[in-house]
Amino acid sequence: MTSKDKEIQSYFGLIEKSVQKLEHIFNDFKEVSFILHGELNITTFDIKELIEEVSISVFRKRNKDINKALIDVEVLTDSQYMTSDRALLKRLVYQIIENVFEHNNYYDTELKITFEKENSSHYRMYFKDNGIGIPENLQKKVFEVFFKGKRSDINVGMGLYMAKKVVSRLGGELNLKSEIETGTTIEVILPVRQLAENLNYN
Template identity: 25%
Template structure:
């Protein structure tokens, strides 16, 4: 009870009432009610303070969430604008950049685009399955034709060799020359069939990957490839070890090195040089020569099947096309730089 109220009661109450037991109980009850009121008031004040703090914190979180939602909406706007460009959508009047944002219209538009994407994905899957089936049929056909052609070619080649060995003394020089020419053309045809078959099956039956020391691989190739005495093959010993199908990497180096040797063998001092550059995401190799070079008009088509710049009987015109296909299997690129009578550099990358 307030102290001023207590003094007033003591002053105004008659003496006989001030000592009355029932009145004292009544005043005590009033005193307790004041105590409960003060306590409840204090609790309300504390609760009000806590609620204010919580409301402030909640308001701050709501502000952050509103900013996050705004960023999401802006991202959706950008995504839909991009999709509209790709799909040629005629609904360009959505007003997505207006201050008043129509969430319902946006949701409907997203649903419409999602249906279009699903349809396109389904069509793409059907097309891919169809292409895969056609490739399988084509590969089977190539293998069958290759097998059917190789047998008679080898039989004819063996027969010509037998005729030349047994009747050479009875044949004129012209006949001997014709037989040798026919044998060379049979070799060329056999190489062509092998090249076509290899190109058709590369990537289908890939061997298991292994760690390949490129330094050791180049030493093996140097001992296996026929290199004329007037041609030098040079390379440093700084090549990496790559996790790759060894036979495919060997094919790429073989095609490019043999191509460089063929371009330099007419030189008094032919030079083939192999270099390496280590990039962040790719291994990069270069095979350079000081040979005859490639005319600019042919450089754009040099990687096409059956393209070749000479009449080498052992060349099928598929080596560079095979090298390109292998490099692309490893998400790399192959390129050529060349000047006539100055030399050529083939470079290729392999993704790490």
């Protein structure tokens, strides 16, 4: 650790990067374990507030200015409150929003997020961007663990894999449509959860 030999310092640098990558992988698998086996905590919360909170976190992670973000959130119902597991939904929204901007330009990419309560039993959310799009032959692969497409420099390829697991855990459905040089739309359909007897509003 005290060596001034540049070659030795270089090796230690490579070891540090490898350890950091393994730590990210370990943390992501802990997240997956929580998603699959953790108990659901159903509350009612403000979906616009959650999206704003997540967006700030995504941009802050890369030291980007959230004020320059081209994110538009539209609520197509009378209420912007949602009843579900807030922690799981936050993970879902985070993975989708981060994936959009990591694979495109943070300041040039437009993201339109639409939320609606389709009926008394289901919510529907759309995440539509005008990014580079995903080739048709890769559209199913993006939900596989460790898949990173052409970008080998970002995270460890667990984002949309975890998003899919969250939707499954909540008993919902996730669909993806994409066109090259046009953009990608992710549709999330989630059930309206039964109100708890002692409901927490947060």
